[in-house]
Ligand SMILES: Nc1ncc2cc(-c3cccc4ccccc34)c(N3CC[C@@H](N)C3)nc2n1
């Protein structure tokens with residue numbers, strides 16, 4: 001097994017990876033920017049090195065610096081976490097050039113899934129359901145108008161190099177379509193340096209359901225079930241749960257098989273997530289995330305599989321210790337992303353020093369936190385400070401425990417979105433499992 005791993009990330013996911021390493025008896029190397037010198041993860045790591053100024057471009061995205069430290073510290077592998085360099089194929093390549101194992105998927109898979117058009121084309125060929133539309137770039141408006149007539153409005157125009165909802169916009173008729181094509185092309189060009197766009201049927205109120213995949217370097221692929229991620233705000237997931245309230249064993253089997261085909265057809269290995277849109281009994285491939293995701297803990301809890309440890313063992317070359325028949329789903333888990341943002345005031349970020357901190361606990365509570373009382377929440381990165389996860393024998397028990405844990409959770413000195421989570425956990429549509437990607441938009445006034 002690896003002797004020493006560098007974690008090229010910060011915050012709660014760096015803590016999570018350090019914990020997995022400790023359990024595998026692997027030494028850990030943390031890297032930190034000036035803003036993170038006194039953070040929780042640097043305290044937990046065996047060694048830590050400064051990588052420069054606070055802005056991510058000067059620290060967590062600067063892979064030359066990170067690789068220099070990796071070589072100096074003599075690490076065997078690097079874990080990128082999520083965000084930052086986790087889906088940067090150039091970084092993965094540079095790790096390989098230096099004989100340092102990149103704990104993630106093959107470079108080819110990162111590149112392929114990074115292009116939404118190529119991802120869709122590959123999946124369609126493999127027989128994975130995709131949305132009606134075209135898997136070729138839209139060259140001119142006339143062609144788009146012809147296709148839109150064929151598939152029917154509303155349609156959505158998406159940037160192939162996009163992700164996280166940037167560079168996508170809906171057209172409800174021909175005149176909107178012409179404007180949308182122009183605007184999306186220019187957004188894509190400026191945001192990603194790639195103006196390739198494509199068209200597909202727009203689903204009005206889908207659910208966002210994703211399947212967790214684990215695949216080793218010997219061709220073995222299993223899925224670890226589903227997660228409901230419909231409660232999003234500006235394409236940021238806020239509350240996730242496993243299993244989806246609408247999941248049945250038959251639907252899970254079908255979506256799980258589709259996700260395994262998606263992984264196999266690109267010779268995938270490592271942890272990965274296949275995102276689908278679900279609508280009226282049908283599901284469609286949306287995109288594949290070639291990294292461990294923020295919400296992985298809810299799957300760990302209902303399957304008992306430690307996804308981060310399995311990811312490290314896969315990178316080392318181990319065969320999966322599970323077959324599909326070994327994976328069972330027990331109980332229900334919910335995750336609330338605790339962010340330093342003022343949800344009563346349009347969710348504006350609220351960085352600063354945590355003056356009083358009291359974390360929740362007790363039966364059915366897991367807290368993946370990157371902070372402690374007295375810690376500074378810097379303004380330079382995303383505003384997530386912790387993930388509060390509760391679980392129980394069923395959804396009701398998980399909900400009751402989440403309400404209790406939220407009432408125990410004290411984070412004073414900064415403003416958090418705990419009030420927002422409390423209001424969702426009281427809202428009838430949430431309690432009934434009536435979710436869609438428009439949930440927050442439709443309940444704006446009710447929530448705070
Ligand atoms: N054809 C079609 N129809 C409906 C869609 C709905 C979403 C979507 C998914 C999840 C949350 C959303 C919030 C606002 C608008 C769209 C969404 C969506 N995406 C793509 C990127 C991902 N982060 C969100 N693609 C869609 N595509």
Ligand SMILES: [Ca+2]
Pocket residue numbers: 163164287288289
């Ligand atoms: Ca993605």
